[in-house]
Amino acid sequence: xxxxxxxxxxxxxxxxxxxxxxxxxxxxxxxxxxxxxxxxxxxxxxxxxxxxxxxxxxxxxxxxxxxxxxxxxxxxxxxxxxxxxxxxxxxxxxxxxxxxxxxxxxxxxxxxxxxxxxxxxxxxxxxxxxxxxxxxxxxxxxxxxxxxxxxxxxxxxxxxxxxxxxxx
Numbered sequence: 001x002x003x004x005x006x007x008x009x010x011x012x013x014x015x016x017x018x019x020x021x022x023x024x025x026x027x028x029x030x031x032x033x034x035x036x037x038x039x040x041x042x043x044x045x046x047x048x049x050x051x052x053x054x055x056x057x058x059x060x061x062x063x064x065x066x067x068x069x070x071x072x073x074x075x076x077x078x079x080x081x082x083x084x085x086x087x088x089x090x091x092x093x094x095x096x097x098x099x100x101x102x103x104x105x106x107x108x109x110x111x112x113x114x115x116x117x118x119x120x121x122x123x124x125x126x127x128x129x130x131x132x133x134x135x136x137x138x139x140x141x142x143x144x145x146x147x148x149x150x151x152x153x154x155x156x157x158x159x160x161x162x163x164x165x166x167x168x
Contacts, residue, residue: 003044004059005032008052013044016055025051082161084114089129096133100140107145107164116159130158138162 008028015023015031018040023031028042035042035056043062046053083106085099103113115137117130134151141162148161 002059003047005035005042008032008042008044008054010052012051013054014049014051016045016053018056028054078110080111082112082114084116087115087117087133089117089119089123089126089133091133096137100137103137103141103162104144107141107162110164112148112164113141113145113162114159115162116157119156119158124156127153127158134158134160 010028012025013028013031014025015034017023018038023034031054032042038056040056041059042054043057043059044052044054083103085103087096087099091099099115103115106113115134117133119127119130123130131151138145138147138160143165145162145164148163149159151158151160
């Protein structure tokens, strides 16, 4: 990723000291000599600049700091999952409320929720019941979620997508 010490083969480079001060434009050989005198590495930090910019630094320590920053960034990121909740058109109020509570818990955790109704056999003739069920579900989640996709019938499943509101 970075060119070090002897790997730098440009005709001339712009050198920056360990404290960030400009040391001017020089040949890589003389810059390498300065780096050796100070017990530091010569690292090319900006290869596309003209002339390329190199800096005097302790490369081992620099790599360690970089890996620590990356670990910290990975620890702080949250992967948004899509949780699915399935119902049937003949669901009773108790079961409906349980599924509603689960969905609200998933939304509070910052995940998206796919709510689907599965139609079996003769239920296909009454898709309006499923649509009403999904609309009621979305309505009751309205204070914690936004409706991403309205109810849509795909084969024997009708589903909606809910995503958490950003005010968290």
